Amino acid sequence: MLSVSHIRYPKVVREIPLHKGRNVMRYEFPDSLSNDFEGYSVLLNFHEKTRNLFLDEVILDFKRTSWFEANLCAVLGAVLNSVENDLNIVRIENLIPKIERLFRRNYFLGHFGDMKIRDLYKTAVKYRKFRVNEEKLFKNYLDFELLAKAVMPDMSNLLRKKINESIFEIFNNAVIHGDCQNIFSCGQYFPTKKRLDFTIVDIGVSIKQRVDEFLRQNLSGEEAIQWAVTKGHTTRTGNIPGGLGFSLIREFLERNDGKIQIISGNGFWEQTGKNAKSSRYPYDFPGTIVNLEFNIDDKCHYYLLSEIKEEDIF
């Protein structure tokens, strides 16, 4: 069981406002933010500290931060989008050159800074915000930015297709179940580890809210996620079947030796290879964060094993 007791949350400082009438909150980010329980915990804490601000100013102070895994920009961007929707001013300060380069390469500073967007970084996976009906734009984004051959030349076509499918299952889940307006995404490729991390975030309704409503129970966040990722479980009630998306991804990532992390409500759930673990946070996230980690060094030979005949389908 993972625990939050050892996590030291960043310092929050109130300052004298630059803009008349606005309160200023300075949030000092820690040394390092990674794709793990602690990393998400900091971003959930940041959401908690900013969720009730209105017409204020929020400064994200990165003076201590020397490591930030780029796909987490999807989470930070989703939270900042909510902060700005409440008419707060967002400022990012004291980025060390390495992190500033990262935030420029993935265009994050084009959204939350003064960066002029020019398509200089064709190999970087960009931070993007999509409306829920923009699945065709999202497809282009995957084809030309995330899975472009220039970025990942060694990958087999079948693997490329399986990654695309997995990501789309998550995108569609957010569209169908998230009750949200926007979907935020960002990725990071780790060439030496041959790993690709891709994160999709929606803010709307958490898995816990959906599952509790459907089962008429009061589960914890982690229990609700565990229920939702079980094959055959769905909160859909109409005549379009559901309950398959997560199990397909889990099965693929198990074979691929990849990883899936889900954060929703106050729950954290992770499957690495065949092993799953879960935990809970002291705060609620009012939506869902899904991070998929793919092993790019995978020739997908296992897909040649099954022989299904068309006459056995229906």
Place this chain on the structure above:
Amino acid sequence: MNDIRINIFEQIGGSAAVSTEDGESLYKRIVKALEQKARVILDFNNIELLTSTFLNSAIGQLYSRFKSPYLKAHLKLENLKKEDLELLKKVVERAKEYFKDKGRIVNGAKEVLG
């Protein structure tokens, strides 16, 4: 029995069959053809990407109105890649399970029939 061929690439206007909406439009066309007692040939030529979401909506949903032997006799697949056949098989198995609950079939039928 008449054969009606549906070119899915043309129907959805692209090579990515991924959304519920596109699946729904295909579903409606299949139902229209099946109501005419036609045999429907689903041509997946040029389809590069398929998701369970699309297939649930286009094909899984058919099990709310039609029984398995009828669909077996009236649906034919063409140009579906081997790995996609595996996905479709899972979607169909799931749909049969989902509609095993009779109440769901009744509710499903009510929605279709308005």
